[in-house]
Amino acid sequence: MKAYYPMMVKLQGKRCVVFGGGSVAERKVQGLLDGGADQVEVIAPAASSALQELALAGSIELVQREYREGDLQGAMLVIAATNNRHVNKELAALGERLGIFVNVADLGEEGSFVTPSIVRRGELLLAVTTGGASPALAAIVKRRLAKQFDESFGDSVEGLRLLRARVLSSSLNPELRTSLLRMAAEEVAAQAERNDGRFTYTESQIDEWMSRLLQAAERSE
Ligand SMILES: C[C@@]1(CC(=O)O)c2cc3[nH]c(cc4nc(cc5[nH]c(cc(n2)[C@H]1CCC(=O)O)[C@@](C)(CC(=O)O)[C@@H]5CCC(=O)O)C(CC(=O)O)=C4CCC(=O)O)c(CCC(=O)O)c3CC(=O)O
Ligand SMILES: NC(=O)C1=CN([C@@H]2O[C@H](COP(=O)(O)OP(=O)(O)OC[C@H]3O[C@@H](n4cnc5c(N)ncnc54)[C@H](O)[C@@H]3O)[C@@H](O)[C@H]2O)C=CC1
Structure with missing residues (x-):
């Protein structure tokens, strides 16, 4: 191999x-x-x-x-x-x-x-290879991933990019920043699982998202 x-x-x-x-x-x-x-x-x-x-x-x-x-x-x-x-x-x-x-x-x-066989969803790039063992299998796995992560997932990734920039330019402490970013990514991943990924984000939606995450983080402390 x-x-x-x-x-x-x-x-x-x-x-x-x-x-x-x-x-x-x-x-x-x-x-x-x-x-x-x-x-x-x-x-x-x-x-x-x-x-x-x-x-x-x-x-x-x-x-x-x-x-x-x-x-x-x-x-x-x-x-x-x-x-x-x-x-x-x-x-x-x-x-x-x-x-x-x-x-x-x-x-x-x-x-x-x-x-590799690939799926592009905005900046999310899924690449599958079998190293030449079975190119046909690489294509089959790709088709499964394409179903799991539908087209709208690209917008969610863009949302995460915007949220991340917002969080990283805030004065929050490093631990809190990391937990907000992880929570946001969990949310988006869960959306993908339910197949209800969505929309493009406005600046105020990003602000709202950040406040909501902050409240959730405080509650879990
Ligand atoms: C090693 C590799 C080198 C390379 O090309 O980079 C290679 C080599 C060879 N492929 C062959 C055959 C087929 N290739 C495909 C399809 C794809 N082949 C791709 C990649 C790769 N193919 C690299 C390894 C990737 C990995 O294993 O992960 C994909 C994933 C990406 C792409 O090409 O874009 C793309 C799917 C795109 C998609 O749908 O997403 C199908 C399926 C089909 O056509 O339905 C068949 C027929 C079924 C079968 O053989 O499995 C043959 C025999 C040629 C002959 O018989 O003459 C060789 C020669 C050899 O064996 O070395
Ligand atoms: N990696 C993969 O995913 C796959 C690879 N293959 C293999 O890939 C190769 C190409 O497959 P196809 O595109 O279907 O073949 P094809 O026969 O349709 O095209 C071959 C091309 O090579 C060109 N060519 C021939 N001699 C040349 C030279 N000296 N300089 C520059 N170009 C030259 C021809 O003009 C032609 O455009 C085959 O050997 C095939 O077995 C086949 C299926 C999948």
Whole structure:
């Protein structure tokens, strides 16, 4: 079994190169764009119509040709999603030599990272992996999580961010701050369990929320 270290990476301003233009490359490209990448280059002799549309819209750069030596120059991250085993293998070896992260779509273990199945709810990002043991299972677990944490959960997370800023800029003592933040997170988690997560928060709602938490904290002392 291989061990993996999860991390959330900022891709803004980083060159990401995807080799291959089929449905797998398309899914990986969409994942990169959703993850904030703004310098995505796709290199493939033939590309799907969705990739061509992304290129027309200016979201990616599409270079219609086969992989060439030198393509990895200045890249931070590479995805080898061609249907050519030799090319994908060479990309993995090159990445290893140059210290560039490479994902290998047809032989995960050959690359230096694998892509998880994900659910995004605002700033809440749930990522599931089986490390390549069963990508299908990763997708099934993701679908369960997507049901458990519905769309509205993103607003609740935004609410927690606002509340947290409010609490951290207050003059409350550190222990009280921590317990308010934990109570608020418990409330939101319980909402998710009941599937009644809700609304965007106004400043006065955040103030009310904070007063309510303070009263509850005092009562429990
Ligand atoms: C190692 C990894 C490398 C990587 O790509 O990063 C990899 C490798 C391979 N996948 C293969 C097949 C399938 N992949 C999927 C689906 C997904 N694959 C994804 C990730 C990963 N796939 C990485 C490990 C992730 C982990 O295990 O946690 C997901 C989660 C994320 C994403 O790609 O965005 C995405 C779900 C997205 C979603 O729905 O959320 C399905 C299911 C389906 O299509 O319904 C099948 C068919 C069923 C099956 O095989 O299980 C094959 C054989 C290819 C062949 O037969 O030719 C290989 C090659 C190999 O085995 O190494
Ligand atoms: N990781 C994953 O989740 C999955 C991986 N796969 C594997 O991923 C690979 C790609 O799958 P699909 O997108 O369905 O294949 P596809 O056949 O639809 O697309 C292959 C793409 O590779 C391009 N290509 C071929 N030679 C190239 C070269 N020398 N340089 C640059 N591009 C080149 C082709 O032009 C084409 O756009 C396959 O090997 C497949 O077995 C398949 C399913 C899931």
